[in-house]
Amino acid sequence: MSPAEIVVAPNDGSYLIDGYELVCGLEVHVELATATKLFSASANRFGDEPNTHIDPVTLGLRGALPVLNRHAVELAMRIGLALNCTVQPSTFHRKNYFYPDMPKAYQISQYDQPINVDGWLELPGGKRIGVERAHLEEDTGKSTHVGGTGGRIHGSDHSLIDFNRAGVPLVEIVGRPDIASPDEAKQYVTELRQILVAVGASDAKMEEGSMRCDANVSVRKPGAPLGTRCEIKNVNSVRSLGRAIEYEARRQIALIEAGESIRQETRHWDETDGRTHTLRTKEDADDYRYFLEPDLVPLDPGTEWIEAVRAALPMLPRERRLRLSQATGAPADGEAVMVVVERGQDDYVLAVAESGADVARALVHVKEAYAEQGARPSVPAADLARMIVMETSGKLTSTQAKTVLAELVANGGGDAVAIAAAKGFEAMDVSALEAIVDDAIAAQPDAWAKYCAGEEKAMGALVGAIMKASKGKADGKAVTALLQSKRG
C-alpha cells in the first residue's frame, strides 16, 4: 500500500489522510474485578487450570438460573459515574446465537435499558469523547482450536473449551464516534484504562484480555455524510490499536479512490502482517433475537446506592493530573505529570514536597527513579525530601543528586547526608569554586576571549578545566552561571 501523506494535528480534529477525515468509535469490554461470576458463585479468576471454576449456572445446565452479583453492579456503577454517565434502572436481555463456548447459546446482556448512559471521557488535552452507554454482560468461555491454520475454528481438527471465563462479569463501554485520529484512540484507551484501575473496577490488561477493544472505523471527506463503517476486532495492545485504525482508514480510502464501495463488515486485525482481514460481512451476521431475560428481574439500584457509590469514588486521573500540575507548575498533559499519575505516584510526589522539598524537583526525580509501571516508591518521602533539599541548596550537584538517589532507591531509603559524605560529595563553597574558575580563565586566555566575543562553544574548554580542577565536585550549573556573570 502506498504511503499516503498524513497531516498530523491529532488533538484539534484536523487529522487528515489524503484529504479524508477519520471517524472512529471504540467499544471496550472490561472484565470486572469481582470475586465471583456475574450470575453464579464460581470464582472469577484468570490463568487457573481449565474448567475448575464452573457450576450448573456457568455451564448452562438445564434448570440452572442466574442470580445477579451485587458487587458487579457496584463496579459497573463506579465505571459509569467515573465516565460522567447517568446511572438508571436497567434490564437484562438474551442475545441468542450458537457458539460452542457459549454454554446457554445466549449471552445475558443489557440491551435497550443499560445501567449507564450518556457520559463522556475527557482526553488529557481536554477533548471530550462521548460515551453512549456502559452496560453489564457476561463473558463467554474460551475456545482453543487445535490443528488447521491460524487458530480459527474453521478447518481445525478439534477444539478445546475452557469455561472458567464463561460468566465472568463484563462492562462494555460503547464510545461515540468522536475519535478523529489513531492517536486520540490510543489516548482514549490509555485514559480509560487508568480510570478503570483508579476506581478498582478492573485490572484492565489488554495483553491478558481483561480489557478488549473493538474499533468502528469509517472515513469521509470533510463535511460529507458518514461513510460505511467496518468493525475491527482482535486488537490486543494500545499500539496495535493505533496501527489497526490507521491501516483500516487507508484501506477504505484506497477503495474509495479506486471507485469501489466499502462493504459493512467485521474485520480481524492481524498483528503479524499488520493488516485487517474480513471476518464476516453484514449479510452473514447473526440475528440475535434479543428479548427480555425472563429469569432476571429489572435492576434498579435506587438513588441511595448510586449516591453512596458516587461519594466513595476516588480522585480520578484527570483531577490528579490537575492537582499535580498546579502543585508543580508542570503542564497537566506534559510527560512528567502524565507518567507519574499513570503510575499512581502522584501522592508520593506531594508527600515528598510536604516534607520540605521542592515539588518540581520531586516530580522529576520520582518520574526518573521509578520507571516501572505502578511501582510503589520504596524510599520514605522524608528521605527523598532531605536529598532534594541538599540539591536545591547547592550542596549536591544534579549529577551527585542522581547518584545519591540511586543509592536511596537501592537501599529502600537512608540518610542522604551520610550517603553524600560517604561518596565524598562534600559541599564546595562558592569562594572556593570562584577561585578555580579564575584560575581556569587565567590558564586559557584564548578560550576566554572567544567566549567573551560570544562564541558559546568556547565555554566547553573552560568548564572542562574547572571540573577537572574541582575533581567533579563543582556543580555544572553553578559553573555556567559564574562564567556568564564574569563575562558580564
Next chain:
Amino acid sequence: MSATPSTAFEIAAAVRAGSVRAIDVLEAHLGRIAARETDIHAFNLVTADEARAAATRIDDLVAAGRDPGPLAGVPIALKDNMCTRGVPTTCSSRILEGWKPPYDATVVSRLAAMGAVSVGKTNLDEFAMGSSTENSAFGVTLNPRDTSRVAGGSSGGSAAAVAAAFAPVSLGSDTGGSIRQPAALCGVVGVKPTYGTVSRYGLVAFASSLDQIGPFSADVRDSALILESISGHDPLDSTSIPQGPLDLLSVLDHDVKGMRIGRITDMPEGADPDVLGRLEAAFDALRAAGATIVDVELPSLKYGLTAYYLIAPAEASSNLARYDGVRYGRRVDAVDTNSMYMATRAAGFGDEVKRRIMLGTYALSAGYYDAYYGKALKVRRLISDDFARAYATADVLLTPTSPIPAFKVGEKADDPLSMYLCDVYTIPTNLAGHPAMSVPFGDSREGLPIGVQVMASTLGEQSMFKVASALERHMNSSGGRS
C-alpha cells in the same frame, strides 16, 4: 389406626406418630405401580430402590424419636423435568436421554428435607410441550379412568400417578395449563400457584416467564399441604417472591359466605355442554353456600391463546438452544460445528418441539419481532389489565378447566391447532402470573371426570383454596352427584 392412610396428610401424621411405617406405605404404593403401571405408563422411571432407602431412613428417624418432618413418609412422584441429583432427568426427550443432573431442584431438596419419599419421574409431553403426553419420546400416558383415553398434558404422568394411587401426591409444572388440564382429565386436584411462589431452580425451562411448579393430589387438603411445603423464597431463583411459605391449610374450613365469585360473560366459546353444565352446577353450589355470583368482562381473553403461542415458543426457542451436543446429552457427529448442531437437534427433538422452536425463532426474528412477539407482549399486558378490573369486583373467577373431557388417544395427535385449544381457559392465568387450580366436580354423561377451574389474583391462593375446598365439600356431601 384401622386402615392404611391414603392421603399425604394422613400418611405424614401416621408416620410421625409412629403408627404406620414409611416403608409399608411405600410398599403399598409400589405394589399398585407393579400392578398397573404397564397399562398406564405414568412413569419414565420408578426409583424403587432409592425410595426404599429413603423410607427406611424415615422409619429409623421415627424409631430414634426424631421428627422426619411434615411430609414424613409421603410418597411423591416428580415430573421428569425437575432435576434430581444422580437420577436421569429426561423431559421425555431423546436429546438428553440418560443424562443425570449433578444437583437437585430446589423443590426436590425441600421435599426430601421434609421427609417426602420420591417414587420416580413421571412422563410428560417432550419438554412439557403438549396437552396429551402423546408428544413424549417414550410413549403416551393413559388415563387411569379410561385407558383408551389420554391423561392430558403436559404433566400427564403426574396426574395419572395420583389418579391411579401410585402416589398420594405428585408435582407437575404448568406453563399454559400443564397441571390443571391433566388434573381435570384424570379427576384429581391440580394447582398452578402465583408465578414466583415456588422456586423454578432445577426445573428444566420451557417458557421461563410462564413456568410454575405445583402439586397434584386426590383432595384439596393435600395440595394445600404440598404447596405450603414447596413455596417460599429461594435465593437461587431471581423471580422468586421474597416471602415465606403460603398459609393454606388454615383456611380450608372457612366458609365462602359473602365471597364474590366471578362469571366471565365473554368467555371463549366451544366448551362441551357437559363441561358447561358442571360449571353451572359449581356456581349453584357456591351460591347455595352463601357466595355471590358477579358478572365480569374480560374482552382480551380471546387473544390469550394466540399471544401464548408466540410468547411461549419464543422463550422456548432460546431455552432449548443449549441442547446443542457440545457439553452434554446426545451428540451426532458431523463434519463441522454447524452441521453437528443441526444433526444433533434434528435427531434429538420430536416434531412438536421442533415446531415450537421454529415458531418462536420466527416470532423473535428481525423484521417480525414487532408484529409477533412484540404484539403478543402487548396482549399479555391487556389481559393483565382486564384481570385487574375483574378482580376489583370478584374474589375468584370460575371457568371450565378444559373445554372437553379426556379424549381418545390419537384423536388430536395430528392436529396441533385443535390440541392447542385444550388450553384456552388455562393459558390467560399464566400470562398474568396468577394462581389457578382445577377441582374435580363430577363427571360427564360418559362417566369422564370434569374439572372446574378456580382462578384468583396474584397471591390470592387463600381465596382460591377456600372456594376449591367449598366445591369439594359440596361434592362429598352430595355423594359425587351434583
